[in-house]
Amino acid sequence: MATTILTVVATSLTNVWLEDGGKHYLLFFFTLYLPPYSFHRKILYYPYHVSLHPEGIMTQRLDWNTYFMSIARMVSERATCTRASIGAVIVRDRNIIATGYNGSPAGQPHCTEVGCLIYVSKNPNGEEEENCFRTIHAEINAITQAAKHGTSIDGADIYVTASPCYHCLKTLMNCGIKRVFYAKPYKIHNIKDLIDNSDVELVHIPLD
Numbered sequence: 001m002a003t004t005i006l007t008v009v010a011t012s013l014t015n016v017w018l019e020d021g022g023k024h025y026l027l028f029f030f031t032l033y034l035p036p037y038s039f040h041r042k043i044l045y046y047p048y049h050v051s052l053h054p055e056g057i058m059t060q061r062l063d064w065n066t067y068f069m070s071i072a073r074m075v076s077e078r079a080t081c082t083r084a085s086i087g088a089v090i091v092r093d094r095n096i097i098a099t100g101y102n103g104s105p106a107g108q109p110h111c112t113e114v115g116c117l118i119y120v121s122k123n124p125n126g127e128e129e130e131n132c133f134r135t136i137h138a139e140i141n142a143i144t145q146a147a148k149h150g151t152s153i154d155g156a157d158i159y160v161t162a163s164p165c166y167h168c169l170k171t172l173m174n175c176g177i178k179r180v181f182y183a184k185p186y187k188i189h190n191i192k193d194l195i196d197n198s199d200v201e202l203v204h205i206p207l208d
């Protein structure tokens with residue numbers, strides 16, 4: 001089926017050349033779309049800027065943190081829970097070990113097809129929380145992918161598009177994850193004590 005073929009269409013490609021002290025700057029503008037081919041479903045607008053020596057040697061690159069967090073954001077586009085789209089990438093020695101996004105267990109109906117199963121609970125602070133019973137969080141799915149393929153994640157880092165919930169953070173700690181990079185804070189006050197009493201480092205990597 002045409003709608004199941006993974007295709008990324010790059011459009012609006014614009015190359016702009018500027019002069020600045022003998023250096024040339026090349027600006028790319030990508031607009032990416034995923035199937036189904038509704039052009040209303042623009043998933044990513046990603047201005048990308050590199051500078052070039054007159055000889056054409058690239059002098060500016062994405063730093064590693066932005067690189068892996070950008071990949072986590074792309075992974076999040078596979079999420080199937082209608083409440084949120086979260087992506088996670090587990091990295092060691094600048095290599096991606098596993099990825100995960102939030103969604104139903106394999107073979108089970110997805111929230112996008114049958115709706116979320118919302119339940120309300122209270123945390124020990126007395127705050128009410130709403131969660132989806134149907135789905136597995138992105139961080140846990142990344143861990144399960146590593147487990148399924150027999151890959152240790154002890155000592156690795158994780159990049160997540162939102163700060164982890166209390167339950168995911170507990171699990172990440174026991175897997176030996178050393179650093180948690182997040183793009184957007186999500187009820188981050190709930191995990192402060194857990195972070196403060198551990199060796200795990202929580203690092204904010206904002207994305208545009």
Ligand SMILES: [Zn+2]
Binds near residue numbers: 080083111134
């Ligand atoms: Zn859901």
Ligand SMILES: [Zn+2]
Binds near residue numbers: 137138139166168
């Ligand atoms: Zn979680």
